[in-house]
Amino acid sequence: MIDRRVVVRGAAGAAVLLIAAELAGRSGLIDPVLLPPMSTVLAGAAGLLADPEFLTDLWGTVIVWATGLLTAIVIAVPLGVLLGTLPRAELAARPLVEFMRPIPSVALLPLVTLLIPYDHGVKITVIVYAAVWPVLINTMYGLRDVDPVAKETLRSFGFGRLAVLARVSVPSAAPFVLTGVRLAAATGLIVAISAELVAGGTDGIGAFMIRAGSGYRTDLILAATLWAGILGLLANMLLVRVQRWAFRWHTERTGA
């Protein structure tokens, strides 16, 4: 469970930052024309929760982000298991992976936009593209790091390759996979909002920011940014909880 002291300390850290930002605005250190004072931004952020249009936009981002992340998991986990257990396949796939992984997925937007005649589909595609790699790589390395003694023990008791995979390799790689998912969740949110900012769309936090920008409302852009951060924070908290709950044995063993 999450320690109460940790929450208090985290809140204190955030408060110090917010107060510093407010003081910088009030004292004239930062020109209020360029950057509205933090209290204005916070009030704007609170006000956005009562704005049905912003809620539609928030929901739009959550939908493409979640769909993209789930699709990435469905693709990357089986592929990672396959490549992690078959070294020769991994070797053959490596150039492809190393070629594709560094391509920034937002740079693929013009191409994907041409190919997919559906606004959410375009965004989900680039999110999947970015989110697949952390899950895939973590799954592969998780499988490679499986305790060889445990595998050999099962094998010497006459278990086949698939049984060893199901009973030892996959369970012991699972915590790594979830770490990959956490990384992918963060990347997915970044890509979702970047794609909305670049390509626009029917909804999304990024589309809201475009509207706010076109209306000369820096305060609303920052308020929406705040909600994007909160969204990422909530997702990470959720995944940490899942990790602690599902892999108590792992936490105890590694003391993490």
Added chain:
Amino acid sequence: MRRLRGRTFIIGVAATLALTACGSSNTGSSASGGGLEKTTISVGVLAIGDVAGLYIANKKGYFKEEGLTVKPEILQSTQFAIPKLLSGALDVALGNYFTIISATEKTNDKFRFVADTYQAKSDVFDIVVPKDSPVQSVKDLKGKKISIAGLNSIAELAVSTTLRVSGLDPKKDVTYMPMAFPQAPAALKTGQIDAAWLTEPFLTGVQKDMGARKIADTMTGAMADFPIAGWTATEDWTKKYPKTMAAFQRAILKGQQAASGDRKAIENVLPDYTQIKPEVASVINLGAYPTSLSATRIQRVADLMLEYGYISKKIDVTPLLVPLPQ
């Protein structure tokens, strides 16, 4: 073993290359409705004054009267409308004449204007400088950095035309800084740029917030009443959905008529689709909302683009226009 590994690696490389070499083709989807071929259309818009006619038509139910549902999709710039129109993600989009005419030259004549939507008026696109700037006239811009909304765009055409009138050479005498409108006020304030080419609501914003001064109205002389943007579709789309197109055009016409006759109608819809504050909406300068698609007017854009080398050959705009059937 090493040889085998080498071979596997080569197979991998070959597979990579084969995959990247694979092309992909895509054909548009088809849909059918009652009298119209399509009853719901996606329309690409920008969150700016240009598209007020569409939102008025939507609010007053003109699209509904035609049996049409319009789903607006916010675009970052009209440049992104081009791939979305080609893929079929958008049926119609706001296209600025400059961008679409240059795209026409590059895409084999694929785009059609189905209605005019926005035309410049005085003080809708101005060059401004900070309050304490030494720049007093266009001539003083020599050696300065000017932000424009995009290179190779209506922004560059407008500013370059203004500079030429004052005897400056836009290629040698100034530096253009491509910058989206929302970023320009901050850049002007910090001194990253010396002057900015802005439109509303930024023009009113910088004059009010930081006392910025207007140096020139760029839509004068050769560019007075210049056509800015029109509703754009692909040629295929106009042929495939003629009834849907006509329904859209009729509703837009009513929206444009309402917008051109009554400023209050525009002020009423601006807060619906932009984040412009209502008190700002009531003071900003707006362009004109034409109610006809005139070849003579739009030909001016192509001719001026040719004169300054933005296109390589003369383009007759008449075949690009698909006006509402009379």
